[in-house]
Amino acid sequence: MGLIADIVEAAVAIGGAVVVKVISTDITEQTPVFARKLITRAVRRLPIALRERYLEEWLAHLDECKGTIPKLLHSLGCIVSASKLASREQSQPRIPVFLIEPWREAKFKIIENHGNRFVLDTDFHIVKVRLPDGQTRFASFEERQFRRLKSYNKSIKAAICYPVFDAGEDSFDLHPLGTSSNDAVIMLSIHPRYMVGSGTTDWSGYRRTLSQGRSSVRNYLSRIICTLDEG
């Protein structure tokens, strides 16, 4: 009897060890996947302007974490970070634009900052934006984005505005800022934001103002400028 009991005990121990091993292997293998999912979800809490940057940065950090627990802790930390960063962004003062002038029309390729890169070939319209403090910024907005926003919400009269800092002949950085309210006043942050894309320009429309460009763009800009003038 004693021998049988020993054998059963040993079998249970071996079986238990195997089950634990299988479970732990499973956890070890699944943790990076789970952590990536958590980070991806965390990034969705961030303003659009910050998503690309932090997704790549946090995934790179995850890559450097050794072990299951550090990976999990990092991904949970990203959720906390995302909440903090998002609430700080929302509380930042934004300054209404004084004047928007048509400036350039450019065909522009964005290379998104993903691990999986892709190229978005699109038309950007560059406008010069004068801030209340007299500073000038260049901004661009993408017509397709405007149309898409408008299809979701008919009351939107302005597109997301992408101010362009250090606009040069060959390359520039894009910094998404924010949407306008439905009374068509674009709110613009004074701080340069994070780069979300880079690329090269084909200044085929150099010195061509938007009044000679597409009518929807012209109308859109006219509305904003009129509204601001009235304001």
Added chain:
Amino acid sequence: MDVRLSAPGLRTLRLLLEHPLEGLSGAQISRATKVGSGTLYPLLGRWEAVGWVTSEWENVDPSEVGRPRRRFYKITALGQAKAREALTDLQVSPGTLAWA
């Protein structure tokens, strides 16, 4: 802009101050200071907004190295001045902080 500095913030600043020329990734900073991601990235983001640190992407192609690029943080001259000021206020030299 007034930036409040907590203990994790001071630990992070001290580390950046000790490595003014080399960029440190978030993971490196986190490992060295034991500051978790949930605290570290909002701190770095805030400091970047006020010009205490700058950051730049690692100069590699993700498709070539098979992983996402790291972002490296470096303390600016303004950040160094502020860090020294904060550490002096605590009456400790940058190299001799003893955090519990």
